[in-house]
Amino acid sequence: MRLTFRNILAACLCASVLLPAGAMAQEVSAGITGAVTDPSGAAVVGASVSARDVSRGTVWPTRTNEQGIYFFPTLPPGNYDVAVKAPRWLRKVAANRTLGGGGMTGVNLSLPNGDEDGDNEVAIGDYAILSANFGSGGPAGDVNGDGDVDIADFAIMSMNFGMMGDD
Numbered sequence: 258m259r260l261t262f263r264n265i266l267a268a269c270l271c272a273s274v275l276l277p278a279g280a281m282a283q284e285v286s287a288g289i290t291g292a293v294t295d296p297s298g299a300a301v302v303g304a305s306v307s308a309r310d311v312s313r314g315t316v317w318p319t320r321t322n323e324q325g326i327y328f329f330p331t332l333p334p335g336n337y338d339v340a341v342k343a344p345r346w347l348r349k350v351a352a353n354r355t356l357g358g359g360g361m362t363g364v365n366l367s368l369p370n371g372d373e374d375g376d377n378e379v380a381i382g383d384y385a386i387l388s389a390n391f392g393s394g395g396p397a398g399d400v401n402g403d404g405d406v407d408i409a410d411f412a413i414m415s416m417n418f419g420m421m422g423d424d
């Protein structure tokens with residue numbers, strides 16, 4: 258088909274007829290997606306992710322996939338707190354993000370790790386667990402999940418020491 262003015266006009270008319278239906282469908286639901294990584298940029302796989310509708314209090318759960326990506330395909334428009342927590346990672350929240358009809362992409366979260374005891378801060382209790390398991394194969398104390406509790410885990414914990422997760 259040649260791109261004549263007549264053809265372009267026909268395409269535009271067609272699009273304008275189809276648009277209202279599409280726009281209405283997007284009023285009903287939209288998606289939120291993003292990536293969850295550790296401070297080195299590596300994907301955090303299987304992390305629990307929740308989207309909480311701030312005004313209604315509804316909570317929608319999901320998990321990150323093998324690439325560390327999460328996806329809520331259909332949420333009502335509103336304001337959402339997107340929260341992520343995984344074992345030995347600190348909790349992080351992207352607070353009060355406004356979801357319109359077009360959806361939201363790139364709601365990415367970077368989680369510091371080293372929270373071995375799960376109290377949402379990297380502190381002396383986590384060092385105690387790492388020390389007690391030093392030289393073992395983990396999983397307790399294996400901050401980076403490579404199957405060895407060694408100096409690399411100490412290095413990560415030292416870097417993140419004193420950090421606290423979001424409420």
Ligand SMILES: [Ca+2]
Binds near residue numbers: 373
């Ligand atoms: Ca801790």
Ligand SMILES: [Ca+2]
Binds near residue numbers: 400403404407409410
């Ligand atoms: Ca390790």
